[in-house]
Each structure stands twice: as structure tokens, then as C-alpha cells.
Amino acid sequence: MAKVLCVLYDDPVDGYPTSYPRNDLPRIDHYPGGQTVPSPRAVDFTPGHLLGSVSGELGLRPFLESGGHTFVVTSDKDGADSTFERELPDADVVISQPFWPAYLTAERIAKARNLKLAITAGIGSDHVDLDAALARDITVAEVTFSNSISVAEHVVMMTLSLVRNYLPSHQWVLDGGWNIADCVSRSYDIEGMQVGTVAAGRIGLAVLRRLKPFDVGLHYTDRHRLPESVEEELGLTFHESAADMVPHCDVVTINAPLHPETEGLFDDELIGTMKRGAYLINTARARICDRDAVDRALRDGHLAGYAGDVWFPQPAPPDHPWRTMPHQGMTPHISGSSLSAQARYAAGTREILEAWLTGTPIREEYLIVDGGHLAGAGAHSYSTTPPK
Template structure:
């Protein structure tokens, strides 16, 4: 029998919901590229309910306890006295979400001799020290594609919110005003602008597809160039590097994984090469951007706006400068945790657990590390010996 330690974010301030805005979810047949949706043997939850918070438990308790396994669920994840640290030494499986990451550093992994499986309920396993996982023979898996569309939709929302100056305009209404001039003095049409994505994987390509009907000029850079027919159909311009991409774009959206090659990429020097008054969107990982360089660029006007939902560490301190910098559209890390996405990543987490407990192969597209090496999608996204440290900041 195994012990599963699951780290989830806190319940709503008003308590776990008993009623939801919508009674159900649309039924999807497959992901846009044809990949199968999660296929567990069964689920013990109602799709469309709040599964990602502590009381939701990812719908796993009944399944695990019926098999004689134990499940510990907590939101207390930071510091040596946290529930996470106290429970970790005799844990076999850790489950965490990118939105409320339990940072599995090399130090924590060294204190968890029984740990054999680390699951990301979502996408992005940079909160795990992948090199340490490789060294200790720990399998790392995530629910690939489960919330890629969710994040792509969030990116489009943030682009429009910044360019059209939506958030300040909404605030005028809330405060009782009708200040049209104040609202429109920073409002522009997206049409005709050049929009570029740093990385064009599932999320980046999803953003490009959704923006194509807006009459924009689309650009991208990626380690792996897209097929010619995709470039032709979407009218894409490819750039070999980020440094080639950003000077020509009015809007840049970051959709790359965090690793040493991307950490700190958007610093003062790179931002200085962007068009003055460009917009920067980051729903990937906060450490891809230099925190203070972003603040300086907004204050100087080099950037007209910055939006994202990724911070470091997560959650950020109350005095984090991104909370109060000008012309921002920041949210908590929610882009991939819609109720729709939660149903998929909860089901995918159970599928991974079923496979691991029954000694069946975990889908290749879910694997990041296995058998002491990068595997599956992890081998595509990371470089062994230069992966991630799992550190919060």
C-alpha cells in the first residue's frame, strides 16, 4: 500500500461551493491535435466542480482508500514546519499543481527515500528538481495538454484587456464614473498589430490560431519549427531566436517552459530591443522575466503593459512589486485551472496513478522523467544536466 501526499490550493473564502454558475461542461471528444483525453477506468467526481482546492481532493480519496492506500491533502507547503515537509519522508507519491506548487528541491527529495512518483496535476513540472529526480530514479509525470487551451484562451483575454485598456475602464464603472476620455486614452485596436509568441508548442500555437481571425501579423520562434503548411495557413513568420522576434512585435506572449536557457531571458537588455509601447504577456513562468526589469520598463513607458498569472515564488509576498506596478493585468496563477481544465487534470492524475499502481505503462505524452532519464515530452522540452532545480525563486 502507498501513501499519496497531495498539495492543493485553499478552498474559497466563503467555503467550498454547493452551487455552481453552470450545471455541466461541454463534452469534448479529443484534443485539437487528436490526442486522447484522459482515460482513467472511472472518476469519483462531477465534472465542473471545484476539484483543485483542498476539499475537492482531485476526486481521489474514494479511489485510493478503496485500494487500501492513504491520501494526505494539504495546502501547507512552505517551510520546514509545513505539513508537506512533515509528511514527505514516508511518502511514495507527491501530487502538486503549478498554480500552488510544492517545490520538490534536491534537499526535499533527499529527505524522501520512499518517493517514487511526482505528478503535476496540470502542465509544467519546473517546480520539481528534474536532475535530482533523475538521480534518485523518481518518475515525474504531468497531464499534458489538459489545460493548454485554457491557457491559450487566457492569453488572448489578457492581450485584448491590455490593448483595449479594459481593466481601468471597468474600474471607472465600478467606482461610479463615466470617464470616457480616461478610458480611451490608452485604448487601441489589435487589428494590424504584429503579435509574436516565444515558443509555439500546444499553448503558443493555440494562441496563434485564436488570433489569426483578428487581422494581425503573426510571428513565432521555437526550438522546433512548425510544419510549412501550418506556417502558410496561419500566415506565420518564423524567427530563429527570441532576440530576432521581439523587435518587430507590438505584442509578445511567452509560452515557453522554464529551464536555464529561458530563466531571466526578458531582462533590461532584451526589453530595450522591443518596440516602445509594446505589450508583454507571460503565462509561462515568472522567472523567464527579470522581475525588476519589467517594473522599470512599465514605469519608463518602454512597455505599455504587462499581464500574466505566473509569479515567483507562488504565492508571492504581499509587497511583490508586480502587484502595484503601473499598467499591469496580473492575476493569480489561474489560467490553467478553470473548472473545465480541472476535470481534465483530475482525470489525468487518476489515469497516471492507475497505471503506476497497476504497473502499466504511463502514456509517453505524460512522462517527463522515468528510469533515471528524461522521457516522453520531458525529453522534448528539457536538457539533462541542465533541467530545473525546483526552487521557488
């Protein structure tokens, strides 16, 4: 029997929901490109319910406990006295979300003598030390594509919110005002702007497709160039590097995984090559941007706005400068944890567990590390480096 240790974010402040705004979710059976949605043998949850918090338990408890497995769920993940730290040494499986990551550092992996499988409920496994997982032959898997479109929608929302100055304008309404001049003094149309994505994988390409109808110029850079047919269909301009691309763009959106080549990419030097008044959107990983360089660029006016959904560490401390820098549209890490996405990544987590517990192969596209090698989505997206 296995011990499964699951780290999820806290329940709502007012308690776990007893009702929801909608009764159901639209039915989706495949993603763009044809990959099918998760297909576990069964689920023990209602799609559209809050599954990603501790009381939601990803809908896994009946399934695991009926098989005689031990299931520990906690939100207490940081520090030597945390529940996660105490429960880790004899855990066979660790489940975590990118939004509330349980950082599986090399030191923690060394303590986890029984650990055989690390699952990301969602996408993005950089909170796992992949080098240590490779050395220990620990399988790392994530529910690839489960929330990619959710994140892409969030990118488009943030882009329009920044360019149109939506959030400050809404605040005038909340404060009882009608200050039109204040609202529009930083508001522009996105039509005709040049928009570029750093990485054009599942999320980046979905962003480009969603922005095409806005009559913008579209640019991208990626280690894997898109097919010529896709470039022609969307009118894309390819650039060899982010440094080559960003001087041409009014809006830059980051949709790349965190690895050695992207960590700290957007520093003072690269931001300094961006157009004055450009907007930067980051729903990928916080450490792709230099924290203080972003703050400085907003305060001195070089960037017109920054919107992000990712922080380091997560949760961010109250004094994190991105909470108080001007002209920003920061959110907690929510872009990939809509109720729609939760239904998919909860089902995918169960699918991975069903395969692992029965000794059958995990879907290739879900694999990051397997058999001591980068595999599946991991081989396509990652090079290895320890998480910090």
C-alpha cells in the same frame, strides 16, 4: 500500499461551493492534433465542480482509500514546519499543481526516501528538481495538454484586455464614473498589430490560431520549427530567437517552459529591444522574466502593459512589485485551473495513478522523467536545472 501526498490550493474564502453557475461542461474527447483526453477507468467526481482546492481533493479519496492507500491532502506547503515537509519523508507519491506548487527541491527529494512518483496535476513540472529526480530514478509525470487550451484562452483575454485598456475602464464603472476620455486614452485596436510568441508548442500554437482572425501579423520562435504547412496556413513568420523576433512585435506572449535557456530571458537588455509601447504577456513561468526589469519598463513607459498569471514564488508575497506596478493585468495563477480544465487534469491524475499502482505503463505523452531519463513530453520540452 502507497502513501500519496497531495498539495492543493486553499478553498474559497466563503467556503467550498454548494452550487455552481453551470450544470454541466461541454463534452470534449480529444485535443487539437488528436491526443485523447484523460481516460481513467472511472472518476468519483462531478465534472465542473471545484476539484483543485483542498476539499475537492482532485476527486481521488474514494479511489485511493478503497485500495487501502493513505491519502494526505494539504495546502500547507512551505517551510520546515509545514504539513508537506512533515509528511514527505515516507510519501511514495507527491501530487502538486503548478498554481500552488510544492517545490520538490534536491534537498526535499533527498529527505523523501520512499518517493517514486511526482505528478503535476496540470502541465509544467519545473517545480520538481528534474536533475535530482533523474539521479534517484523518480518518475515525473504531468497531465499533458489537459489545460493548454485554457491557458491559450487566457492569453488572448489578457492581450485584448491590455490593448483595449479594459480593466481601468471597468474600474471607472465600479467607482461610479463615466470618464470616457480617461478610458480611451490608452485604448487601441489590435487589428494590424504584429504579435509574436516565444515558443509555439501546444499553448503557443493555440494562441496563434485564436489570434489569426483578428487580422494581425503572426510571428514565432521555437527550438522546434513548425511544419511549413502550418506556417503557410497561419501566415507565420519564423525567427531564430526571441532576440530576433521581439523588435518586430507590438505584442509578445511567452509560452515556453522554464529551463536554463529561458530563465531570465526577458531582462533589461531584451526588453530594451522591444518596440516602445509594446505589450508583454506571460502565462508561462515568472522567472522567464526579470522581475524588476518588467517593473522598470512599465514605470519608464517603454512597455505599454504587462499581463501575467505566473509569479515567483507562488503564492507571491504581499509586497511583490508586480502587484503595484502600473499598466498591468496580473492574476493569481489561474489560467490553467478553470473548472473545465480541473475536470481533465483530475481525471488525468487518476489515470496516471491507476497505471502506476498496477504496474502498467503511463502514457508516453504524460512522462517528463522516467527510467532515469527525460522522456515523453519532457524530452521534447525540457533541459534540466534545479528549481530555485
